[in-house]
Amino acid sequence: MLKKFSFPLLLLAAAVLTGGTAWGAEEVVTDSGTTSWMLTSTALVLLMVPGLAMFYGGLVRTKNVIGTMMHSFAAMVIIGVLWPTLGYALSFGPGILGGLVGWDSKYFLLQGIDDTIMSTHIPEYVFAMFQGKFAIITPALIAGAFAERVNFKGYAIFIALWSIIVYSPICHWVWASDGFLFNLGPKGAIDFAGGTVVHISSGVTALVAALYLGARRGYPKNVMHPNNLVMTLMGAGLLWVGWFGFNAGSSIASNLDTARALTVTQIAAAAGAFTWMVIEMFQHGKATSLGVASGILAGLVAITPAAGVVQPVGALALGALAAIFCYLAIMLKNRLGYDDSLDAFGVHGVGGIVGALALTFFIRPSWMADAAALAGGSWTVWQQLGVQATAVGITIAYASVISLILLFLVEKTVGLRISEDEEMSGLDHSMHGEQGYGLINLN
Amino acid sequence: MKLITAIIQPDRLDHVREALIQADITRITVSRVTGHGRQEDIEIYRGQRIAPNLIPKVRLDIAVNDEFVNITVDTIIEKAKHGTGEVGDGKIFITPLEECIRIRTREKGGKAI
Numbered sequence A: 001m002l003k004k005f006s007f008p009l010l011l012l013a014a015a016v017l018t019g020g021t022a023w024g025a026e027e028v029v030t031d032s033g034t035t036s037w038m039l040t041s042t043a044l045v046l047l048m049v050p051g052l053a054m055f056y057g058g059l060v061r062t063k064n065v066i067g068t069m070m071h072s073f074a075a076m077v078i079i080g081v082l083w084p085t086l087g088y089a090l091s092f093g094p095g096i097l098g099g100l101v102g103w104d105s106k107y108f109l110l111q112g113i114d115d116t117i118m119s120t121h122i123p124e125y126v127f128a129m130f131q132g133k134f135a136i137i138t139p140a141l142i143a144g145a146f147a148e149r150v151n152f153k154g155y156a157i158f159i160a161l162w163s164i165i166v167y168s169p170i171c172h173w174v175w176a177s178d179g180f181l182f183n184l185g186p187k188g189a190i191d192f193a194g195g196t197v198v199h200i201s202s203g204v205t206a207l208v209a210a211l212y213l214g215a216r217r218g219y220p221k222n223v224m225h226p227n228n229l230v231m232t233l234m235g236a237g238l239l240w241v242g243w244f245g246f247n248a249g250s251s252i253a254s255n256l257d258t259a260r261a262l263t264v265t266q267i268a269a270a271a272g273a274f275t276w277m278v279i280e281m282f283q284h285g286k287a288t289s290l291g292v293a294s295g296i297l298a299g300l301v302a303i304t305p306a307a308g309v310v311q312p313v314g315a316l317a318l319g320a321l322a323a324i325f326c327y328l329a330i331m332l333k334n335r336l337g338y339d340d341s342l343d344a345f346g347v348h349g350v351g352g353i354v355g356a357l358a359l360t361f362f363i364r365p366s367w368m369a370d371a372a373a374l375a376g377g378s379w380t381v382w383q384q385l386g387v388q389a390t391a392v393g394i395t396i397a398y399a400s401v402i403s404l405i406l407l408f409l410v411e412k413t414v415g416l417r418i419s420e421d422e423e424m425s426g427l428d429h430s431m432h433g434e435q436g437y438g439l440i441n442l443n
Numbered sequence B: 001m002k003l004i005t006a007i008i009q010p011d012r013l014d015h016v017r018e019a020l021i022q023a024d025i026t027r028i029t030v031s032r033v034t035g036h037g038r039q040e041d042i043e044i045y046r047g048q049r050i051a052p053n054l055i056p057k058v059r060l061d062i063a064v065n066d067e068f069v070n071i072t073v074d075t076i077i078e079k080a081k082h083g084t085g086e087v088g089d090g091k092i093f094i095t096p097l098e099e100c101i102r103i104r105t106r107e108k109g110g111k112a113i
Helices: A009-013 A032-059 A062-092 A105-113 A124-142 A152-175 A195-213 A229-251 A256-284 A289-303 A312-336 A344-362 A365-374 A381-413 A420-425 A427-432 B010-022 B066-080
Strands: B002-008 B029-035 B043-045 B048-050 B055-064 B090-096
Touching: A032 A062, A032 A124, A032 A229, A032 A289, A062 A105, A062 A124, A062 A152, A062 A427, A062 B010, A105 A124, A124 A152, A124 A195, A124 A344, A152 A195, A152 A381, A152 A427, A195 A289, A195 A344, A195 A381, A229 A256, A229 A289, A256 A289, A256 A312, A289 A312, A289 A344, A312 A344, A344 A381, A365 A381, A420 A427, A420 B010, A427 B010, B002 B010, B002 B066, B010 B029, B010 B055, B010 B066, B055 B066, B066 B090
Parallel strands: none
Antiparallel strands: B002 B055, B002 B090, B029 B055, B043 B048
């Protein structure tokens, strides 16, 4: 769990060296093992962003490859500025406006945490930066739904607004120590590393955006082939590697919980890819590389909320279930004919919902026993399922309604959907004046 | 029979392709090429004439029967232009085509096109 207790500035002397001095019981010092793992995790989660850029970039047509990769990099740039300025304060400050968001002016521009060592024995800077990477990748995930047809300026403004108005509040509810979903039920709504905060919020927004903006020109009549599956596979590989930071880092520790999270992450990713591959073998007689990549992602998404509470058997089940449900969701999308271009909802939305709900049936017994003790006697799987469903339902409702309003505002002011002429020329030419594969030809 | 070779700007490819399909010209070959023409004038660097950078272009090869030459050419010209026309919009070459053979059936001439 991402518990967060901030400590006052008074502890500025709380450095590693002070082992022998008796400063009183409240003094917290950094633990070099935990800190170094959290620094590593922070870097690993950032690596997922170029990984996502490659994953999405390979799936679009040649004329849109730069524009699509720029969606991920723009998130790195824009949220990279926004998060230390406002995002961290809005997400992890003490609740204001009845707990809608957090705010603490000492977190504005991270001014007040220069000397803070958290109770988890890491400098608060590390925690703030680690959380910042989640804030970066979440809006970048949405871009898959409206790939190949959005205005760069409109996209940039949309993700900035979305990060402040949608991401930060949900993050506050689920992960801040005074968030209402964090405190729902005896041990809170279970969202270890971002099933609701990251995947459901972005997946649902993706669906709303795909429906609001409409299909690409020519979809679904014209088949739009991926321009570079090699790049997509490399992206999927980077995402898998980065996900160890995403999940195992979310323990904010370097101990048994970390090892558990890492193990189930590995198992669920493999189980998801394996299941997808088997389904395709039965359905088409061939296992596709895109199927394997999608299965990896489905498994990883589903284990994200669950990595702190399930055991390996649960990880196998969640990976397999996610692959089955995501596969069905994509088939249903093709039947319904809406254009979630790169299946941002089909994988992240559906996988996130499956993970956040189905994890209830695989929680390790000791967790349930703790919950029962805290609840004063008994706590059943079905009661926890109710808590999970509440968190999922609130996330879906909030993200979809607010995102629709934001999409409407951006579309009517700066414009989000590009013109037909620009769409035909491709994002690379019309938005960036560049092309992705110039170097393949002599120049 | 004629072979029409058009060199156009990459960002106009889909406009041209779509218009050709509307005009029932559906059998085309597309390749990426690089080259230089008027668009980038030869530079002089310290008194030496320097070869300009190669600029990416798209090449269309379309074999047509004689009665389709005009509609093909007109369609390409209309759609490959940027606005009212810019330097670099491209060029069309038309060459006589001696023979055309469909591999599958060994058909020859106009009906194989």
